[in-house]
Amino acid sequence: MLKDVCNCEFTNSFKIEADFAADPIWCNICGWNLDIDEFPLTDNLKDELYQWAKQYKKIPINEHNVIGKNLTEKVKEELKSDYRIVFIPDK
Ligand SMILES: [Zn+2]
Secondary structure: OEEOOOOOOEEOEEEEOOOOOOOOEEEOOOOOEOOHHHOOOOHHHHHHHHHHHHOOOOOOHHHHHHHHHHHHHHHHHHHHHHOEEEEOOOO
């Protein structure tokens, strides 16, 4: 459960979605763009997420979505079951 990171008082529901010039983790309730450093993730995984977001629209959508899904699974593993994480594929 994270407190005071977005417009919700508490949230544990997040989505992984790439967008230009944004960290790829968002509150799934209010849609706020979150700072990746709010999450207890390894530096390795944070870096992979940044790299993936940086390639947004620069690689084919299929490839983008495969990597995104994969990263979402890694995020779920690192955060265990405390958080609900969904992946939003690009269209
Ligand atoms: Zn929120």
